Amino acid sequence: MTALLHVNGVHKAFGTNPVLRGLEVSLEPHEVVALIGSSGSGKSTLLRCVNGLESIDAGKIMLGDVEVSALDADLDVVRRRVGIVFQAYNLFPHMSVLANVTLAPIRVLRHSRKQAEGAALELLARLGLAEKARQYPDQLSGGQQQRVAIARALAMQPELLLLDEVTSALDPELVGEVLDVIRDLKAGGMTILMATHEMAFAREVADRVCFLDRGRVLESGPPGEIFENPAEPRTREFLDRFLSG
Amino acid sequence: MSASGDLIEGDAPYIDPVRAAALHRRSLRSSVVATVSTVVFLIAVGFATVNAPGWASVRYWFFNGSAFRASVGSVASAFLLNVKIFLVAEVFILVLSLVVALIRVSTAPVLMPLRFVATVFTDVFRGTPTLLVVYLLGFGMPALQIKGLPNDPVIWGTIALVLSYTAYVAEVFRAGIRSIHPSQRAAARSLGLNVSQTMRFVVLPQAVRRIAPPLLNDFVSLQKDTALVSVLGPIEALRAAEIYSASKFNYTAIVVAALLFIAVTIPLARFTDWLSDRQERRDRGTAR
Amino acid sequence: MRRLTLVPVVALLAAGLAACSAGNVGAAPSSASSASAAPSDCTPAAMQTYTSGMLTIGTDTPAYPPYFENNDPTNGQGLESALAYAVADKLGFAKAAVKWTVVPFNSSYAPGPKKFDFDINQISITPDRAKVVDFSEGYYTVNQAVVTLKTSKIANATSLAELQSAKLGAQVGTTSLSFITDYVKPGAQPYVYNDTNDAKKALATGQIDGIVVDLPTAYYITAAEIDNSKIVGQFPAQEGPTSEQFGMLFAKGSPLVKCIDWALASLKSAGTLKTIQDQWLAGADAPYFKQ
Numbered sequence A: 001m002t003a004l005l006h007v008n009g010v011h012k013a014f015g016t017n018p019v020l021r022g023l024e025v026s027l028e029p030h031e032v033v034a035l036i037g038s039s040g041s042g043k044s045t046l047l048r049c050v051n052g053l054e055s056i057d058a059g060k061i062m063l064g065d066v067e068v069s070a071l072d073a074d075l076d077v078v079r080r081r082v083g084i085v086f087q088a089y090n091l092f093p094h095m096s097v098l099a100n101v102t103l104a105p106i107r108v109l110r111h112s113r114k115q116a117e118g119a120a121l122e123l124l125a126r127l128g129l130a131e132k133a134r135q136y137p138d139q140l141s142g143g144q145q146q147r148v149a150i151a152r153a154l155a156m157q158p159e160l161l162l163l164d165e166v167t168s169a170l171d172p173e174l175v176g177e178v179l180d181v182i183r184d185l186k187a188g189g190m191t192i193l194m195a196t197h198e199m200a201f202a203r204e205v206a207d208r209v210c211f212l213d214r215g216r217v218l219e220s221g222p223p224g225e226i227f228e229n230p231a232e233p234r235t236r237e238f239l240d241r242f243l244s245g
Numbered sequence B: 001m002s003a004s005g006d007l008i009e010g011d012a013p014y015i016d017p018v019r020a021a022a023l024h025r026r027s028l029r030s031s032v033v034a035t036v037s038t039v040v041f042l043i044a045v046g047f048a049t050v051n052a053p054g055w056a057s058v059r060y061w062f063f064n065g066s067a068f069r070a071s072v073g074s075v076a077s078a079f080l081l082n083v084k085i086f087l088v089a090e091v092f093i094l095v096l097s098l099v100v101a102l103i104r105v106s107t108a109p110v111l112m113p114l115r116f117v118a119t120v121f122t123d124v125f126r127g128t129p130t131l132l133v134v135y136l137l138g139f140g141m142p143a144l145q146i147k148g149l150p151n152d153p154v155i156w157g158t159i160a161l162v163l164s165y166t167a168y169v170a171e172v173f174r175a176g177i178r179s180i181h182p183s184q185r186a187a188a189r190s191l192g193l194n195v196s197q198t199m200r201f202v203v204l205p206q207a208v209r210r211i212a213p214p215l216l217n218d219f220v221s222l223q224k225d226t227a228l229v230s231v232l233g234p235i236e237a238l239r240a241a242e243i244y245s246a247s248k249f250n251y252t253a254i255v256v257a258a259l260l261f262i263a264v265t266i267p268l269a270r271f272t273d274w275l276s277d278r279q280e281r282r283d284r285g286t287a288r
Numbered sequence C: 001m002r003r004l005t006l007v008p009v010v011a012l013l014a015a016g017l018a019a020c021s022a023g024n025v026g027a028a029p030s031s032a033s034s035a036s037a038a039p040s041d042c043t044p045a046a047m048q049t050y051t052s053g054m055l056t057i058g059t060d061t062p063a064y065p066p067y068f069e070n071n072d073p074t075n076g077q078g079l080e081s082a083l084a085y086a087v088a089d090k091l092g093f094a095k096a097a098v099k100w101t102v103v104p105f106n107s108s109y110a111p112g113p114k115k116f117d118f119d120i121n122q123i124s125i126t127p128d129r130a131k132v133v134d135f136s137e138g139y140y141t142v143n144q145a146v147v148t149l150k151t152s153k154i155a156n157a158t159s160l161a162e163l164q165s166a167k168l169g170a171q172v173g174t175t176s177l178s179f180i181t182d183y184v185k186p187g188a189q190p191y192v193y194n195d196t197n198d199a200k201k202a203l204a205t206g207q208i209d210g211i212v213v214d215l216p217t218a219y220y221i222t223a224a225e226i227d228n229s230k231i232v233g234q235f236p237a238q239e240g241p242t243s244e245q246f247g248m249l250f251a252k253g254s255p256l257v258k259c260i261d262w263a264l265a266s267l268k269s270a271g272t273l274k275t276i277q278d279q280w281l282a283g284a285d286a287p288y289f290k291q
């Protein structure tokens, strides 16, 4: 099996509310997969489960040949291999941009400060944030903050990047700068699993699109197929609603 | 990779000079008005006090020049004990209360017994009047006659203050820790930081900033409560003042002690204000 | 006990600071009253007491033996209770016309009108105090004494020099405390307590080597309160800073002083004062310290 990520029959409920119901999805290395689906369909929950922020009730999540969902899994190790970027950025407000990006390399990977800062500055420059290194999150625009959050995740050199609606909180004119970054990441060969409402973007960059419906992947396939000729009526319904709204 | 969105970067800020001058005048006018009204208020209060029918007698009893001069030396040197107790107690309180708070917010099952102890500790010491704790430890512990236990009332009084205030301050810490949004924790954990690294580098620094004003508030209060140690025998400022007052039948020495307490409290209070203002500005997301 | 009752001080600070430099002295002490024949205005009807027809007497609580018994001033037992009733009787107040009120030591000399006719609470007469209150003639000449545990290092001290290295304690506001600082002058600062009970606790737990109290109190403590204690010795009053007497405390300029003084003088000459002292302070004796 060559899959980098394999989510196998995962169930997850919050109390009496089943959110994931036997969900299946897998990613090959360098693959970009977009998760679409209406709000509440379980996209964020899936991403949080993959990175161990939520535990699952049944099924299996494999990262390479490591079982993330095992009860005795070392999640700290798993999380070093999987980066996640949140809709609300979740930057550390008491730290400068540079400190946000270097915190984990220094504390988790035990890189020297010098080494970590060098790498971070390079990364920030790549993301167009070179001048912002010494500033604090509340001095940045939303788009800049989200790019810092991406830089922070990339600084750990993850094998897999999870993006959870990273443009939903942004003003429309700031969305582009973040999408540019993701485009570049794909070009660089990064494996990405992203929940998104940017259908045009998903269509452009995703190798595969999965439509989530009530905790299951109802339908998945190449973007052209899903967007133009969905097999499931519910997918069609969702897309119609989305494209008209 | 584009770096759009920084449209006006590089341009110098432009402020209309006429408008700037008007703004400057306005702020000048505000400070003049503030100063004048403060002075007028103080003069009015002073005038009303000095012209009260009993003022002469109050001045004799509380603001007696010769009693002031005669007592200020002994009260001020006794005040050093207050300062010493305060400084020592503060260090221990900060460390211990942080430990208690961390135990109380921990979730590890092995810490269950410690959590229980920490909860009982805060309940008991926060609920007991500090004076009683001072009495109980100061007279009770030496009464046990345990070998190796200190006998010095200053030590026991300080320990009592530490226990009492640790219970308070631990709750302040705990509230601060709990006020940090879980998403901050999730972000830190998602980067591979473990529980204690997350606490140390992400949660605590933010919590401490947030609780600095109430924390300082407790320390101002601690500064005053150092006077409680006097019931065990040591002569601190308030006691020195009391001794002077009782032997001369004049309360001026107590005013002297009050002035000393105020003198160290005011800088702490202004610092607290400054911190709160800064916090508020930050929370509103404007200047930093 | 003798806790401070602070009048709102802070509001007055601004104005008061300036006033401090001005320096001010209250009324001068009144001329000493004399105990001549019964003045005609010293009857319950003529005396301007706090409650007319009644004699209101203040003392602190707890009221300690041997000056009071069972913390109850109204039972007529103990030196000061017995004396107060004898004075009242002399002036024609029936027992029922005597009313006791609690006056913490610190508020006994507070400015403003007093809520008592006189306060009797082992208050030593000193010139400083007499500037702001009036005192009756002394009713007991008091010697200071040192009490310690039999096991203490100062248990067998016979001279002042042997007390130099001792940690001594006393109650705040007492002349016992002034006695330590002004007369004994030990190397260590004295330990000062809110009341004699706290001082006794500190002695019993070994936090201090000895406490200084007036001799009758010392006698009572050793005889009835702390098992293992003894009086190390007493200091003759005349060797102290002043010859020390207990007096009743009055508002400055109180017209009642001369009536009480007259009653005290009568009790003294009739031998009643001596009888009361002997009854309640019997056995209060101890060796004198050598210089």
Ligand SMILES: Nc1ncnc2c1ncn2[C@@H]1O[C@H](COP(=O)(O)OP(=O)(O)O)[C@@H](O)[C@H]1O
Pocket: A014, A017, A019, A037, A038, A039, A040, A041, A042, A043, A044, A045, A046
């Ligand atoms: N921590 C939580 N506690 C309880 N319910 C939750 C929690 N997180 C998500 N849910 C619920 O799970 C469902 C799926 O949420 P989510 O995964 O965020 O959906 P999506 O990201 O697709 O909009 C929703 O009904 C939401 O209310």
Ligand SMILES: [Mg+2]
Pocket: A043, A044, A045, A164, A165
């Ligand atoms: Mg979501």
